[in-house]
Amino acid sequence: MAEMTEMQVHEEQVMNLIESSSGNPTITPLTRTNAHRAESIRRIGTDKDAVAFHFRKKSTRMCQNSYKQKVTLATTICGEGDFVERRVLTHPHTENGEEKELRASDFKNWEVTGFKYPGYLEELEEIAVNAYRWNSHEAETRAETDIMGYEKQLHEDLKKIPEAKKQDYINTYKSKISVLFHSLSRCANPMVTGRGGFNFQRNEKAQNAYQNRYDEFLKWREKFLKTIQLLTEKDRPEEEKREETWRRLKRDIASSANTIHEIDTGKARGYNRALFVSSIFNKVSTFAGHGDVEIVQKAIDFISEYNAGIKKPVITPRHRFFQLAETASRMRDKLKETQEQENREVTFEGGILVWNYQESRLQILFNKIPEESKRRELKSSGFHWSPKNRAWQRQLNPNAVSAAKRILNLQNI
Numbered sequence: 373m374a375e376m377t378e379m380q381v382h383e384e385q386v387m388n389l390i391e392s393s394s395g396n397p398t399i400t401p402l403t404r405t406n407a408h409r410a411e412s413i414r415r416i417g418t419d420k421d422a423v424a425f426h427f428r429k430k431s432t433r434m435c436q437n438s439y440k441q442k443v444t445l446a447t448t449i450c451g452e453g454d455f456v457e458r459r460v461l462t463h464p465h466t467e468n469g470e471e472k473e474l475r476a477s478d479f480k481n482w483e484v485t486g487f488k489y490p491g492y493l494e495e496l497e498e499i500a501v502n503a504y505r506w507n508s509h510e511a512e513t514r515a516e517t518d519i520m521g522y523e524k525q526l527h528e529d530l531k532k533i534p535e536a537k538k539q540d541y542i543n544t545y546k547s548k549i550s551v552l553f554h555s556l557s558r559c560a561n562p563m564v565t566g567r568g569g570f571n572f573q574r575n576e577k578a579q580n581a582y583q584n585r586y587d588e589f590l591k592w593r594e595k596f597l598k599t600i601q602l603l604t605e606k607d608r609p610e611e612e613k614r615e616e617t618w619r620r621l622k623r624d625i626a627s628s629a630n631t632i633h634e635i636d637t638g639k640a641r642g643y644n645r646a647l648f649v650s651s652i653f654n655k656v657s658t659f660a661g662h663g664d665v666e667i668v669q670k671a672i673d674f675i676s677e678y679n680a681g682i683k684k685p686v687i688t689p690r691h692r693f694f695q696l697a698e699t700a701s702r703m704r705d706k707l708k709e710t711q712e713q714e715n716r717e718v719t720f721e722g723g724i725l726v727w728n729y730q731e732s733r734l735q736i737l738f739n740k741i742p743e744e745s746k747r748r749e750l751k752s753s754g755f756h757w758s759p760k761n762r763a764w765q766r767q768l769n770p771n772a773v774s775a776a777k778r779i780l781n782l783q784n785i
Contacts, residue, residue: 506560663704
């Protein structure tokens, strides 16, 4: 059993058979708990080929005279009012070329031969059901839907996370979802509990608490995935990152060039041609300002080749666009000279202002975390927090120095 649990957590595809100590295969039966993950099934005790299983593919009837809530995968469930027959939750499978409905009561006759993803949160099923006892007439169905949705989200998140970090993410994710369910269990609905003696004020506090826990979960997940993305990007080979940068720029240039050509040939009307030319020039000039000679030259070559295949050039040879390679070369030499300078520091009350020439960054190092208003001002002025350097920083240029002088009230530097 421990072997099966470990397999569910770590394997990308969970197989329905594992070898027991006696050498006989163990069957994984289809249940209401794992049905949402099942991809293919087969009748127990037969050697027929497995058939596709589609959880909640169709709904055969609608709730009437009651509150209706649409949930995942086009299933309609009544939250309040008349009880809904279980046949509204269909589990179609294909057998002998025909699609058939499989009732939950028949699951015991089927085994699962393939899963879409592991059962990361199956152990939370009872907690999830209890979370809806006071606020839904269909607690089991609502819990089932939540577990299914969170497991799918978790499975997709894990595709973006390095192997070494996956188990930590699974454990924290599971813990936070458990907290969410426990918080939800304190929320009630008078349509379920009855209105007699219902404490609306306490229920409002419980709902606010649940919303806070949910917001915390969203922020944690967003921050974790963003951090992983940054770390992954940092670890990518430099050549790969530069190639990706060029592909994005090339795509933008090609889009603007195609529009310019359509304007010239009368296929696109009502557009300002000069704006699209300026768009190309401004994008490439940004790279020239960073001394990126190779990217700039690729952009110039691309436009030259594009012009060669059409009657009217999208950017004429006299345009200063074709001088950006020289600009980039001069800027590269200037940046190299600047990077060889020794860093400069200016102390102010509460921190240090650093001209970091090696990284071409103007950095502000505070002795303690600045107040919220100061952080907003830094962000609005182009400064961003760098966890690596433990500093607020932006590209080193005259505008950055002017912004720092204003924010820190340093006039004599």
